[in-house]
């Protein structure tokens with residue numbers, strides 16, 4: 001298998017699945033979010049647009065993706081966060097065609113909304129050692145179990161932000177999944193249990209390919 005399109009609700013564990021594919025199966029992560037954040041850092045005009053709360057134009061995002069794919073078309077890619085909307089699908093198809101690559105597997109992570117909310121809103125970081133925990137899953141108070149530092153949560157890891165991101169996903173990104181699941185070979189990962197079950201499922205998916 002060469003290229004994967006990864007789609008799932010926020011908090012489903014795309015990071016966990018991606019990191020496992022990168023470490024064990026030599027994939028390269030195309031994270032649209034990371035590419036956009038890097039570009040904002042280096043482009044004051046774009047930073048200004050974002051600070052005004054405006055959306056970044058699709059043409060800029062398409063350009064960033066195109067540049068990354070052109071540079072990495074010989075690698076095994078995980079497309080994560082692009083296409084995020086149906087309006088980005090034609091550009092996505094164009095980029096694949098231009099670079100003479102295709103998507104071999106659509107990967108969708110299933111998670112109950114309640115579980116995803118617990119994962120996101122329970123996420124805490126240590127002020128001192130920067131380790132990340134989950135206060136529900138790891139059963140913590142506000143002290144780091146590693147170094148006794150103070151734990152804090154990111155300001156955007158709250159229920160309201162999560163619900164907004166979830167609604168955005170249902171309205172804009174889920175149609176992209178619906179579109180591709182009829183065209184592409186699809187693999188569903190269940191992620192309501194633990195991390196080892198997720199790894200087992202990824203291994204099974206990779207084995208099916210050989």
Ligand SMILES: [Zn+2]
Pocket residue numbers: 126127128129130131144145146147148149
């Ligand atoms: Zn700590």
